[in-house]
Amino acid sequence: MHLKRLAVPRSWTVSKKTDYWATTPKTSHPRERAIPINVVLRDVLGIVDSTREVKKIIRDRGLLVDGNEINDHKHGVGLMDVISIPEAELHLRTTIDSKNRLKFIKIDEQEANTKLCKIDNKKILKNSETQLNLHDGTNITIEADDYKTKDTIKISIPTKEIQKHIPFGKGKKALIIGGKHAGEIAEIKTHEISDGSKPNHILLEGEEEFRTIEEYVIVVGDEEPEVTLQ
Known part of the structure; x- marks a missing residue:
């Protein structure tokens, strides 16, 4: 096409x-x-x-x-x-x-050997292993399941070995990938769960305090981003 x-x-x-x-x-x-x-x-x-x-x-x-x-x-x-x-x-x-x-x-x-991936979904396979479905459309199969959706993993490339697990949560640094705050790196303050079909929102603080929908947020580090993003 x-x-x-x-x-x-x-x-x-x-x-x-x-x-x-x-x-x-x-x-x-x-x-x-x-x-x-x-x-x-x-x-x-x-x-x-x-x-x-x-x-x-x-x-x-x-x-x-x-x-x-x-x-x-x-x-x-x-x-x-x-x-x-x-x-x-x-x-x-x-x-x-x-x-x-x-x-x-x-x-x-050196930095070109690593990449951050957001976990979009998880699946339990027949052999009891867990498949992590990542934001870039690829998958990783693991045995120990300490991971949740919205978490981020730092992986080596091209081997895709997990180097670090960055859980989603308060105090984490996040990259905004949509909306009027796209491209900003800010700290997560609260995660607001919405009723019904409305999207969940996240309150963040960067140069100013702002809200955005959950879909637009990727955790990138604990106190500082794990990779260069700006």
Whole structure:
């Protein structure tokens, strides 16, 4: 399926009038929060001038996402994903700006080996193991079940070994990924459970005190973020 430029998600930092068509991402992330690596390198960062150059980097096995070689210029990246071009000594983490758009910040080689993932759901498997369903559409299977939805795990990439568990709760640092406070890092004060079908809200304190819906909050650290996000 082709994607018209005028219909690209608001999370893309690209001009909608320079071309008629845009690359459609192939991704496990929610479609509205994913952008194809081709568009990232060519249109957002300006590292290359054409899709042909992106394909050449891929053929030379010089492009990694979360530590894995990718083989498709349509590969979609989303929140917290790490893009690496080792030959250029370039490592980027995908985060979000104040306008709800995906942005890419430089990180060092050591930090490029880790990633934060929010636990969106859990499943008990037939062998009594637990499967953690993560915000990026991937899964991790574990034996000890000390994890809850809304918690965050810090994992190594590409091995996906859990390095740290950051429980959701009062006093934790959180990244806001939607609404008018998108891109801010704030401290969780209270978790407000709503009745019926209304979304739960969270009271946070950053430069000012504010509320946002639970869906827009990802815990990123105890006292400080575990990774560079701004």
